[in-house]
Amino acid sequence: MYDFAIMWDWFAFSMRWLHVITAMAWIGASFYFIALDLMLKPAEDMPEGAYGEEWEVHGGGFYHTTKYLVAPARMPEHLTWHKWQSYTTWLSGAGLLMIIYWVGGELFLLDPTKADLALWQGILISGGSLTLGWLAYDFMCKSKLSEKPTILMLLLFVILVVMSWGYNQIFTGRAALLHLGAFTATIMTANVFFQIMPNQRIVVEDLKAGRTPDAKYGKIAKVRSTHNNYLTLPVVFLMLSNHYPLAFGTQYAWIIASLIFLTGVTIRHYFNTMHKTGTGPHWTWAVTVILMIVIAWLSSVRPTITVEDAEARDLTSYEQRFVAAEGFDDAYDIVLGNCSMCHAREPFWDGIRWAPKGVFLETQGDVARHADQIYLHAGVSHAMPPPNAIATMTPENREKIIAWVRNARAEK
Numbered sequence: 001m002y003d004f005a006i007m008w009d010w011f012a013f014s015m016r017w018l019h020v021i022t023a024m025a026w027i028g029a030s031f032y033f034i035a036l037d038l039m040l041k042p043a044e045d046m047p048e049g050a051y052g053e054e055w056e057v058h059g060g061g062f063y064h065t066t067k068y069l070v071a072p073a074r075m076p077e078h079l080t081w082h083k084w085q086s087y088t089t090w091l092s093g094a095g096l097l098m099i100i101y102w103v104g105g106e107l108f109l110l111d112p113t114k115a116d117l118a119l120w121q122g123i124l125i126s127g128g129s130l131t132l133g134w135l136a137y138d139f140m141c142k143s144k145l146s147e148k149p150t151i152l153m154l155l156l157f158v159i160l161v162v163m164s165w166g167y168n169q170i171f172t173g174r175a176a177l178l179h180l181g182a183f184t185a186t187i188m189t190a191n192v193f194f195q196i197m198p199n200q201r202i203v204v205e206d207l208k209a210g211r212t213p214d215a216k217y218g219k220i221a222k223v224r225s226t227h228n229n230y231l232t233l234p235v236v237f238l239m240l241s242n243h244y245p246l247a248f249g250t251q252y253a254w255i256i257a258s259l260i261f262l263t264g265v266t267i268r269h270y271f272n273t274m275h276k277t278g279t280g281p282h283w284t285w286a287v288t289v290i291l292m293i294v295i296a297w298l299s300s301v302r303p304t305i306t307v308e309d310a311e312a313r314d315l316t317s318y319e320q321r322f323v324a325a326e327g328f329d330d331a332y333d334i335v336l337g338n339c340s341m342c343h344a345r346e347p348f349w350d351g352i353r354w355a356p357k358g359v360f361l362e363t364q365g366d367v368a369r370h371a372d373q374i375y376l377h378a379g380v381s382h383a384m385p386p387p388n389a390i391a392t393m394t395p396e397n398r399e400k401i402i403a404w405v406r407n408a409r410a411e412k
Contacts, residue, residue, distance in 0.1 A: 005405075009376055012099045019092040023239075026085035027232055033082075034229050038275035040067050049073060070215045075207040083197055090189035093239075097182055101126060101175055106318040107369055108175055113305055113313065115170040125170065126179060130186045133163065137187050138194070141223070149223065156227070160184065160261055164254040173248035173358060174241070180257050181238030184231050191224035229272070233264035245358035246299040256295050263291050302354075307345055310363045322368035325408035330400045335367050335374060338385050338393045375405040 040052030051069035055062065101109045105119045109126065117125075137156065145152045163183055167176035199217035206213040237260050241247040247256055266284040274280035315323060322328060341349045343361035359373065360366045367374065377384040378393065379401040385393055 003380075005372055005375060006380060008099075012096065015092055015096045015099060019089065019096055022085055022088040022092055023236075026089045027236070029082050029085055030225075030228060030232060034225075034272065035275045036065060037067065038272055040065075047072070070218055071203050071207055071213045075204065079204070081197075081200075083192060086189050086192040090185060093182065093185060097126070097178070101178065104372075106316065107372070109171055111170070111172040111175075112316055113309075114168075117170065122171070129163070129167075129179070130183055133159070133183045134186055134190045138190070141195075146223065149226075153227070153230070157258075157261060161254075161258045164257045168254040173245075173250070173253050177238050177241040177248045177253060177257050181235050181241075184235050184238070188228045188231055188235070191228055195224045196221040230265055230268050231261075233267055234261045237264075243357065245354050245356070246296075249354060249358040250299055250301045252298040252301055256298050259291050259295050263288050266291070302345070305345070307362055310345075310360070310365060313365060315365050315368065319365050319368035321411065322371045322405070322408045323364050325404055325411060327400060327404035327407055328364075328368075331374075331404040332364060332367050334393070334397045334400060335361050335378075338397075339374075339378070342385075371405050371408065374401060379405065 036054055039054050041054065042051075043053050046053060046066060049068050049070065049072060051067045053064065053066045055064055057063070102123050105122055109122045110117055110119065136159065140152060140155060145155065160180065160183075164176070164180050167179050171179060199221045202217050203213040234257075237247075238257060241257075247253065250256070266288045270280040270282075270284040339361045341347065342352050343355045343359050343366075345355070345360055345362065347353060347355060359370055361370060361374075379398050382398075
């Protein structure tokens with residue numbers, strides 16, 4: 001039986017849920033400490049070595065926080081480390097990337113209209129680019145550029161733009177944006193693992209040994225933490241983008257992704273300034289709105305691949321297996337009659353201008369390429385078509401879809 005597909009989908013769902021949970025914990029902690037750091041104020045009765053303090057009220061209680069610029073005079077008895085949120089978010093995200101874009105690479109990762117790659121080549125580019133991205137970024141941060149933070153951030157932005165363009169030359173639109181998010185998130189987590197935490201451990205060891213910690217370790221960690229602060233919001237957008245074809249289903253998706261990084265800077269600059277001074281620069285919202293209008297306009301450009309182009313394309317070996325399977329003709333007719341009115345390059349269902357999730361179901365190659373998704377959404381479940389759009393999707397037709405996909409898998 002092909003019920004393995006059901007279990008695999010639930011496994012992917014569970015991994016995604018874990019990823020969301022830990023991401024919320026990481027982002028929440030990160031934003032809180034950035035805000036706290038900016039709100040600290042000096043006071044007359046602070047202990048020696050303290051930099052500032054902040055009083056807060058939440059949940060019916062008062063909280064008094066004091067920050068030491070380098071470290072307190074002695075090691076505290078209880079010290080909470082904030083690291084598991086970052087590590088678990090990256091590990092679960094990496095697992096999710098492998099499940100969807102490596103195992104399901106024939107569908108979600110590779111775009112044969114852009115580059116003729118074997119799946120192993122796509123996976124190598126996927127994983128290798130994340131590693132090389134961190135190494136290049138870390139090299140820049142350790143160079144003399146570290147003394148010029150503004151130039152360093154501009155160069156990082158240039159790298160992100162180049163990677164956005166590069167990913168869009170070889171991967172599907174959704175995979176390109178997702179990988180740009182993974183590229184950025186890898187830098188963020190590596191900052192925590194390779195820089196922030198090791199430098200904090202040095203300070204802790206100095207305290208335990210009775211030595212005065214060097215302030216440079218705290219400064220290094222602060223620079224990397226600041227980078228993470230400005231990169232967080234674009235990463236969230238990129239991770240959500242795979243649900244919205246308006247973001248990835250255009251030839252200008254790489255520009256959209258690049259502009260999103262600028263909106264992350266403007267939004268965070270507003271809140272960072274507000275936390276520090278009590279008032280945020282309102283011009284940042286105007287800039288953000290203008291950027292989003294440009295993004296919306298770019299998203300309106302339709303794909304340049306027509307139905308005729310898609311029909312003329314040679315089928316991949318993956319697609320050929322499903323086209324050749326027993327029951328394909330019946331399944332193909334069922335999909336055309338129930339799904340293609342919305343999942344078309346030029347949808348003709350009222351109110352739908354772009355195919356949901358960028359999934360096209362018009363040609364034989366389209367239907368074969370999305371066989372697993374058709375099986376799950378319109379076969380074993382009744383998720384598709386929507387109730388008010390059902391034409392001839394009878395229980396018998398759903399069974400024909402199930403039989404077709406299982407036949408194709410049995411012949412693998």
